[in-house]
Amino acid sequence: MxxxxxxxxxxxxxxxxxxxxxxxxxxLSITVARGHIVCLLGGNxxxxxxxxxxxxxxxxxxxxxxTFDGASLIGLSTPQIVxxxxxxxxxxRRLFADMSVRENILMGAFVRNDREAVALDLDRMLTLFxxxxxxxxxRAGSLSGGEQQxxxxxxxxxxxxxxxxxxxxxxxxxxxxxxxxxxxxxxxNQVGVSVFMVEQNASLALEIAHEAYVLQTGRIVxxxxxxxxxxxxxxxxxxxxxxxxx
Amino acid sequence: xxxxxDYTINGLIVGNVYALVAVxxxxxxxxxxxxxxxxxxxxxxxAYIGWVAVVRLHTPLPLTIIVVAAATAVVGLIIExxxxxxxxxxxxxxxxxxxxxxxxxxxxxxxxxxxxNPRALPSQLPDVRFQLGGGTIGPLDLLIAGVGLTSALLxxxxxxxxxxxxxxxxxxxxxxxxxxxGVDVNRVNQAVFGIAAALGGVxxxxxxxxxxxxxxxxxxxxxxKGVVAEVVGGAGNVPGAVxxxxxxxxxxxxxxxxxxxxxxxxxxxxxxxxxxxLRPNGLFASAxxxxxxxxxxxxxxxxxxxxxxxxxxxxxxxAFAVLPFFPVSSYVLQTLINAWLLGMLALSLTLVAGTIGxxxxxxxxxxxxxxxxxxxxxxxxxxxxxxxxxxxxLMSAALGTLLISPSFRLxxxxxxxxxxxxGEIVSLVILNWESVTRGPIGISGIPPLSLFGHxxxxxxxxxxxxxAVMLVLALVQGxxxxxxxxxxxxxxxxxxxxxxxxxxxxxxxxxxxxxxxGFAAGVSGGIAAHLYxxxxxxxFNTQQSILALTVVxxxxxxxxxxxxxxxxxxxxxxxLFRIAAEYRILIYGIVLLLLVRFRPQGLLGTI
Numbered sequence: 001m002x003x004x005x006x007x008x009x010x011x012x013x014x015x016x017x018x019x020x021x022x023x024x025x026x027x028l029s030i031t032v033a034r035g036h037i038v039c040l041l042g043g044n045x046x047x048x049x050x051x052x053x054x055x056x057x058x059x060x061x062x063x064x065x066x067t068f069d070g071a072s073l074i075g076l077s078t079p080q081i082v083x084x085x086x087x088x089x090x091x092x093r094r095l096f097a098d099m100s101v102r103e104n105i106l107m108g109a110f111v112r113n114d115r116e117a118v119a120l121d122l123d124r125m126l127t128l129f130x131x132x133x134x135x136x137x138x139r140a141g142s143l144s145g146g147e148q149q150x151x152x153x154x155x156x157x158x159x160x161x162x163x164x165x166x167x168x169x170x171x172x173x174x175x176x177x178x179x180x181x182x183x184x185x186x187x188x189n190q191v192g193v194s195v196f197m198v199e200q201n202a203s204l205a206l207e208i209a210h211e212a213y214v215l216q217t218g219r220i221v222x223x224x225x226x227x228x229x230x231x232x233x234x235x236x237x238x239x240x241x242x243x244x245x246x
Numbered sequence: 247x248x249x250x251x252d253y254t255i256n257g258l259i260v261g262n263v264y265a266l267v268a269v270x271x272x273x274x275x276x277x278x279x280x281x282x283x284x285x286x287x288x289x290x291x292x293a294y295i296g297w298v299a300v301v302r303l304h305t306p307l308p309l310t311i312i313v314v315a316a317a318t319a320v321v322g323l324i325i326e327x328x329x330x331x332x333x334x335x336x337x338x339x340x341x342x343x344x345x346x347x348x349x350x351x352x353x354x355x356x357x358x359x360x361x362x363n364p365r366a367l368p369s370q371l372p373d374v375r376f377q378l379g380g381g382t383i384g385p386l387d388l389l390i391a392g393v394g395l396t397s398a399l400l401x402x403x404x405x406x407x408x409x410x411x412x413x414x415x416x417x418x419x420x421x422x423x424x425x426x427x428g429v430d431v432n433r434v435n436q437a438v439f440g441i442a443a444a445l446g447g448v449x450x451x452x453x454x455x456x457x458x459x460x461x462x463x464x465x466x467x468x469x470x471k472g473v474v475a476e477v478v479g480g481a482g483n484v485p486g487a488v489x490x491x492x493x494x495x496x497x498x499x500x501x502x503x504x505x506x507x508x509x510x511x512x513x514x515x516x517x518x519x520x521x522x523x524l525r526p527n528g529l530f531a532s533a534x535x536x537x538x539x540x541x542x543x544x545x546x547x548x549x550x551x552x553x554x555x556x557x558x559x560x561x562x563x564x565a566f567a568v569l570p571f572f573p574v575s576s577y578v579l580q581t582l583i584n585a586w587l588l589g590m591l592a593l594s595l596t597l598v599a600g601t602i603g604x605x606x607x608x609x610x611x612x613x614x615x616x617x618x619x620x621x622x623x624x625x626x627x628x629x630x631x632x633x634x635x636x637x638x639x640l641m642s643a644a645l646g647t648l649l650i651s652p653s654f655r656l657x658x659x660x661x662x663x664x665x666x667x668x669g670e671i672v673s674l675v676i677l678n679w680e681s682v683t684r685g686p687i688g689i690s691g692i693p694p695l696s697l698f699g700h701x702x703x704x705x706x707x708x709x710x711x712x713x714a715v716m717l718v719l720a721l722v723q724g725x726x727x728x729x730x731x732x733x734x735x736x737x738x739x740x741x742x743x744x745x746x747x748x749x750x751x752x753x754x755x756x757x758x759x760x761x762x763x764g765f766a767a768g769v770s771g772g773i774a775a776h777l778y779x780x781x782x783x784x785x786f787n788t789q790q791s792i793l794a795l796t797v798v799x800x801x802x803x804x805x806x807x808x809x810x811x812x813x814x815x816x817x818x819x820x821x822l823f824r825i826a827a828e829y830r831i832l833i834y835g836i837v838l839l840l841l842v843r844f845r846p847q848g849l850l851g852t853i
Contacts, residue, residue: 056426082428094423096416107416110409111428159428 007070009034009163009194010055010086015064017050017218024050025061026219032163032211037185037195039205039226041235042215048198049091051215052167055196056088057081069162083111087161091168093152097141101132104140104151108158118158125154128184146177153184157193164188166197170204182208206230214238251381253503254496259387261495262394263456266449267472268479268487269401270442276418276482277431277438279338281659283345284325285446286469287352292318292447293454293464294356297367307370311393314451315444321352322443326435329839336846339605342659343799343842346607346792349465350835357462358828364461367454390452397445398488405484410437418482446472466788467511470670473663474518480528489530493517512674515667522664523652549847554807566713570706577821579705583777585817586712590770591790592797592809593719594763599795600804600852601727602759603739607662608669609767609794611649614676614786616642616768617775618683621692624776631696635772642768647760654756657742669791676783688782695776712773716810719766724806726762727853735759736804736853789831796838802848811849 008031017025024047032038042048053059054066057078066073073081082088087108095104105125109118126133129150135143140151149169156164169185170178186208189195199205206212206226214222214229216238222229229235267285274282295317299305305313329348333340371389375382405411410433416424417434425431450468454460471494479490494514501513521528570579591613599605620638623629629637649672653664676683683689695702695711702708726732734755737745746752775781797816801808816837820830841848 058422058425077430078425079428079430082426088426090423090426094420094426096419096423098419099412099415103412107412107424107427110413110416155427 007034008032009069010196011065011067012051012054013065013067015054015061015066017047017054017059017061024218025054025064028064028215028218028220030213030220032194032196035189035192035194036210037189037197037208038211038213039209040196040198040213040215041200041202041205042198042238043200045217046215047218048200048215049167052088052091052165052198055081055086055165079111082159085159085162087156087159087164089149089152089156089164089166089169092171093145093148095140095143095148095151095155097139099140100137101140101143101151102136105132105154105158108155111159121158121160125157128157128187129154146173146180149173149177149181150184153181153188157188161193163194163196166195168199169197170199170201178204202235203230206235249381250503251379253499255378255381255383255387257496257499258492259390259456259495260499261475261492262390263449263453264471264475264494265394265488265491266397266445266452267468268475268491269397269484270445271472271476272479272482272484272487273414273438274442275476276484277414277421277434278330278341279482280330280341280345281473281476281481281663282442283342283469283473284329284349284352285442285472286465286467287349287356288318288321288325288443288446289450289453289468289472290356290460290462290465291321291352292450293367293460294360295447296451296454297360297365297460300368300370301365307389310370310451311448314447318447319440319444321447322439322441323436325443326439330439331432331435332843336842338658340842340846342605342662343795344839346795347835347838347842349469350792350831351839353462353465354828354832354835356465358832360462362462364459366458367451367460368458369455371455386452386456390456393448393452397448401441401484404441410434414438470511470666471514474514474667477518477528477660477663478521480530483528483530486528486530490528493529508674508678511670512678515671515674518667519652519664519671522656522660522667526656526660549802549851551802551805551851551853552849554850559807563717567710570709576705579709581818581821582814583705583709583712585814586709586716587770587774587777588794588797588817589716589810589813590719590766590773591794592801592813593716593723593806594765594767594770595794596798596801596804596806596809597723597726597735597766598759598763599798600802601732601739602735602756603742604661604665604756604759605795606650606665607788607791607795608665608667608672610786610788610790611669611672612642612646612764612767613771613774613790614672614781614783615645615764616771617781617786618676618689619768620772621689621775621781622682624693625689625691630699631693631776632698635695635769635776638772638775639765639768642771643761643764646764646768647757650760651753651757654753666788666791669788673783673787683783686782688780688785689775690780692775692779692781694779695773708777715769715773719769720806720810723762723766727804727806731755731758739804792838793834796834796841799841799846799848800837802850802852804853805848805850806853808848808850815849 010032012028012030015025015028040048040051050059054061057076068084096107105122112118132150169181185195206229209226212226212229213220214235221238222234267289271282271285274280292314296310296314299310299313325348329344330341333344369386371385375384405415413429413434414437417429417431421431475491475494476487478494479486497513497517498510502510595606595609616638619641620634623634623637624631649668656664677686695708702711734750738750738752738755742752797812798809800815801812820833
């Protein structure tokens with residue numbers, strides 16, 4: 001296990017989560033240092049997406065602590081958490097399909113009240129994602145998967161978040177877009193936004209992440225700097241079931 | 247009114263009124279996937295607030311409209327805050343039942359405040375009519391059209407250009423994603439309920455002025471028409487609701503032109519059933535807009551039923567069987583006879599709604615079919631009453647199952663809407679099929695109950711007869727639930743896709759449930775007909791369907807003993823406390839609300 005950074009931006013400490021009788025997380029502890037990209041790896045049903053939902057307040061843990069910038073998030077509603085500075089790129093994008101691309105991007109700025117600055121940020125998004133410029137008045141549901149991912153990322157950035165949580169940002173994208181998305185995550189991070197991403201594709205995620213955690217049936221079985229984990233055979237073992245399932 | 251143009255204008259005006267109700271329903275459904283059965287009650291409240299404003303306070307028309315809109319908006323906000331928000335995390339049937347309970351409470355409060363007698367609501371507009379082509383149009387027509395168009399425009403501006411409007415649209419399309427953008431879904435719900443209530447209230451006031459009459463029966467009719475228009479247009483689709491409403495108005499108006507006034511509602515419900523069966527997502531819903539109803543299992547609260555030892559049941563049954571030997575008044579026996587009759591209906595509904603998960607809101611129609619069949623068999627064909635009652639049960643089983651079968655592929659809320667519509671259709675057919683049912687006059691002089699040639703006239707014999715019939719039905723149903731068949735029923739309720747994957751034919755099992763349930767309800771209706779000696783198309787109405795549903799929820803869905811306990815409680819307790827008849831329905835509504843909130847699994851638990 002790595003030493004948690006002394007003043008992390010986000011920290012989960014001994015989180016236990018249940019769906020009815022079934023326990024999803026066992027004493028889950030994760031930290032995201034300021035300015036870092038942290039990825040959470042794991043196979044199907046390992047509890048990755050639930051971790052996202054815990055951070056966003058969509059699922060309440062039974063015990064444990066979640067802090068953001070030193071303050072507890074437990075008991076806050078999702079909108080309150082978003083106002084603290086966490087934006088999300090949900091699994092499968094979850095765009096507002098019948099709203100236009102412009103409306104979708106502006107929905108990201110829902111928590112802001114500075115209209116002029118929002119308009120400027122919209123222009124900035126169009127320089128960051130030039131392709132979206134021609135699509136602004138199109139229905140978001142009519143875009144391709146890769147274009148939708150761009151909209152989802154622009155939407156997340158519009159709230160000027162301090163951290164973005166992403167649920168499988170490369171899922172279902174063509175290889176071309178996968179590279180593009182990874183580049184974007186890196187450049188988002190370079191302007192100071194921390195990133196917490198959940199991924200199945202370990203080799204891709206480890207390429208851009210600073211730290212990584214490997215989750216297996218609700219427990220962290222491996223963690224450390226991404227560079228070190230890249231060549232660690234135990235990462236692959238964790239995916240293939242490892243000791244738990246056997 | 248004579249020309250087709252007149253009928254078209256009338257259809258469009260009435261459609262405009264429906265649109266005000268249906269748009270509110272569509273907004274609410276869009277945001278919270280809930281069919282708000284209290285919408286008609288708000289419409290009723292709007293009409294009466296309008297009456298108070300016009301007749302008592304003498305407000306000018308523009309002020310009347312503002313007063314009505316504001317007051318009903320407040321009612322909507324209260325309903326959302328105290329009736330529905332506490333149920334956010336409960337099973338999906340809970341808010342549906344809550345709106346039904348709220349609707350009963352509101353209707354009864356209006357009735358208790360203003361008395362059930364109709365009142366005149368003058369329109370304050372000059373009584374002139376302008377020639378328009380071959381037809382005429384009056385100032386009130388123009389006012390309704392104007393209010394409709396203005397509301398549509400305001401709503402469009404709200405949804406398209408305001409932040410809250412964006413939040414409403416985003417929530418309707420993806421609730422979780424909207425929350426992740428920082429949208430406070432509670433505020434969205436509030437906004438939507440406020441708007442829907444204001445539109446509904448103004449609509450009620452306008453209708454009151456249009457017919458210069460308001461009464462408490464308006465409520466259910468408005469809910470039904472609004473739901474029809476909304477579902478026809480595609481649930482949750484706001485422009486669809488407007489088009490559905492205009493279409494409904496025209497269909498009704500032309501139907502009246504060709505067949506006569508008493509057919510108006512029949513056309514509305516036939517349109518609904520046809521749309522539900524052929525295009526359950528409505529005429530204008532794209533495949534994506536209406537997400538599929540979740541599996542029925544999430545619709546009903548799972549729970550551990552209360553175990554009652556067999557000896558306790560035997561003791562209770564024996565106690566009720568020997569009760570007449572003790573010095574009890576015939577009033578007590580009469581009350582219990584009513585409980586046994588309601589018990590049979592509740593057995594039927596608890597099987598259909600609880601065990602196999604098809605929440606029927608039109609169960610009184612099965613009573614009506616059984617009652618009319620038994621009454622007509624004994625009167626016109628001189629069939630012995632005992633056999634006629636069985637005939638009523640069989641007819642109810644056959645006809646009820648046949649009528650509901652096209653709706654077998656529907657789920658969740660849609661089953662409730664379809665059964666509600668079918669219930670209304672049965673009552674309207676009874677009203678209009680005069681050669682057989684004697685129409686609005688009803689059937690009088692129905693012979694009393696008899697068994698093997700002996701008339702059962704004394705309360706004692708009727709008590710034993712109805713108790714015995716109910717007991718036999720309950721025993722058979724109890725055996726059924728413990729068998730393989732009962733397990734298949736519950737499998738379909740809990741997860742119909744999984745059940746189908748295991749090779750269960752849904753249609754066959756749903757048919758079986760409705761056949762058994764239809765028989766029990768039909769027998770109950772048959773016995774009732776011979777007890778009352780007079781029935782008409784209103785004897786078995788939606789209030790009874792809802793009462794039966796309350797009984798079933800009180801006892802625990804699917805719970806045979808619970809159905810009987812619930813019947814005795816809901817029939818007996820008001821008698822015990824000598825509660826005046828006009829307060830009873832209010833109490834049923836409150837009981838339903840409290841149950842949904844605090845004990846959704848009922849007294850004895852879901853089986």
